[in-house]
Amino acid sequence: MKPIRIFFSYAHEDEKFRKELEKHLSFLKRSKKIIGWHDRRISAGANWEQEINDNIDQAQVILMLISPDFINSDYCYETESIRALEKHNKGEALVIPIIIRPCLWTETPFQSLQALPTDGVPVSTSSNPDEAWLNVAQGLLEVVNERIKRNEEADMDDEKVETVVSKKTENKEHEDQILKFLSAYKKYWFSPVKIKSMADKVPGTKDLTSLDVNRIIEYCEALVQKDLLNTMLNAKGNKIYKIN
Numbered sequence: 001m002k003p004i005r006i007f008f009s010y011a012h013e014d015e016k017f018r019k020e021l022e023k024h025l026s027f028l029k030r031s032k033k034i035i036g037w038h039d040r041r042i043s044a045g046a047n048w049e050q051e052i053n054d055n056i057d058q059a060q061v062i063l064m065l066i067s068p069d070f071i072n073s074d075y076c077y078e079t080e081s082i083r084a085l086e087k088h089n090k091g092e093a094l095v096i097p098i099i100i101r102p103c104l105w106t107e108t109p110f111q112s113l114q115a116l117p118t119d120g121v122p123v124s125t126s127s128n129p130d131e132a133w134l135n136v137a138q139g140l141l142e143v144v145n146e147r148i149k150r151n152e153e154a155d156m157d158d159e160k161v162e163t164v165v166s167k168k169t170e171n172k173e174h175e176d177q178i179l180k181f182l183s184a185y186k187k188y189w190f191s192p193v194k195i196k197s198m199a200d201k202v203p204g205t206k207d208l209t210s211l212d213v214n215r216i217i218e219y220c221e222a223l224v225q226k227d228l229l230n231t232m233l234n235a236k237g238n239k240i241y242k243i244n
Contacts, residue, residue: 001032004147007059008038009080011069015040017100017123018065024133025140033144034061056083060147061094061140064110067101071108085109094143098136100124116140174208175219179228181205182243189232189240192216 006025010018018038028034037055042048056062062084070076087093097115099105101124105115117123117135126132181195184202192213199208208216220241223229227244234240 001148002151003032003035004061004144004151005055005059006034006036007056007062007084008036008065009056009062009070009076009084010038010065011067011073011076013069014065014067014100017067020129020133021063021065021098021136024137027137028141028144033148052080053083056080056087056093059087059093061096061143062087063140064095064097065100066097066103066105066108066110066115068103069101071103071105077108081109088113094147096140096143098123171219171222174211174215175223177205177208178216178219178223179243181208182229182241186243189234189242191234191238191240192220195220195241 008018008021022029022036025034025036029036037059039048039052042051064070064076064081064084084093084095088095095110095113097105097110097113097120099115099117099120099122102122105111105120116139117126117132118139121132123129123132123136177199178195181199181202182190190198195216196209196211196213199205217239220229220231220239224231224241230242230244231239232242
């Protein structure tokens with residue numbers, strides 16, 4: 001299982017909310033389902049803007065802690081948000097607004113996005129903030145589990161494609177070896193058994209000796225279909241092959 005990379009976008013005035021959110025997501029971190037990143041992880045002397053851009057680009061989920069200070073921040077609102085929404089619109093990441101303090105967020109570019117807590121009720125206005133954060137954590141758990149499942153399915157599809165490509169490459173190599181072997185004996189007809197037993201006598205075709213006879217038959221039949229080999233029945237009624 002590959003952890004989901006999460007980017008926290010927030011105004012520094014709301015740092016206490018980011019820390020509280022991280023506490024409520026610690027179970028996801030401990031279970032290695034997420035890797036979180038925020039700008040307080042930037043080391044001294046680093047190019048902070050490049051670090052932020054790189055981590056937004058790597059993120060699969062981007063959490064935007066929405067508040068009046070977030071909306072008021074030129075960098076949060078006009079730089080991080082624009083880059084994050086571009087990734088969201090391309091399907092490269094999921095942007096989730098976390099409404100932490102009352103503000104007119106429904107008039108922002110995030111208005112069409114599904115926000116947390118449920119119905120976009122600000123965390124700070126909840127009579128029990130822990131319940132509000134629990135609602136956020138439960139919503140993010142669903143998102144993270146869905147993303148992990150999607151990634152695993154994509155990895156399985158990639159493995160299937162790699163297997164098919166590898167199989168095609170292997171088939172091509174063995175077909176080429178059969179052609180090479182029969183080219184060395186142009187005048188003669190060969191049974192699959194004979195091809196297997198004599199393959200080590202022709203340079204570059206020795207691999208055929210390790211194949212099952214039925215596999216050699218499959219390769220020969222494929223070459224017949226490509227009109228590269230002729231076939232006929234011998235006296236025993238078995239198929240034999242000769243290069244065109």
